Amino acid sequence: GNPIASAAGLATLDTYKEEGLLTRGAELAPYWEEALHSLKDARHVIDIRNIGLVxxxxxxxxxxxxxKRAFSAFVNCFEKGVLIRTTGDIIALSPPLIVEKGHIDEIVDCIRTVLAETD
Incomplete structure (x- = not known):
């Protein structure tokens, strides 16, 4: 492979290790799961699934x-400052490993509000 790309990859792995990002992600996963699954009774929700912070x-x-419904949710979340991804009628979420509990609350609250407003 490319030596520069290899060096960048190794530096990234060093950062993950030095900052404990994988451990941090694993520690936040239960909080993320509980917050995400709190949307199970939100308007238009059929299913919620996750593994770790995905x-x-x-x-x-x-x-x-x-x-169209998921795309409307995408646009409305974006207008409220939260970036989500959609695939068909699925909202896909994968916050960065540096996410904090307050950020998780903001994401979930935004999605809850948007789903209540979406037809």
Whole structure:
């Protein structure tokens, strides 16, 4: 491979180790899971799943307009300062390993508000 890319990769791994980011992510995973699954009764939610700090919220599709509901949630979250990803009618979430509990609360509160406002 490319020596510069290899050096960058090794430096990244060193940073993960020095800052304890993988341990931090593992420690925050239960908090993330509880917060994320608190949305299970939110409007339009079919399913919520996660592993570690990766999560997905499956939304019921709009009749005749698949993917539109999740895209509307994407736009509304973006306007409120929270960036989410969508794939079809699924909101995909993967916060950075430097995330804090307050950030998790903001993300989940924003999604809860947006889902309540989304038709």
């Amino acid at each position: 999560g997905a919220i499956e939304l019921e599709p709009r009749a005749g307009e698949p993917t």
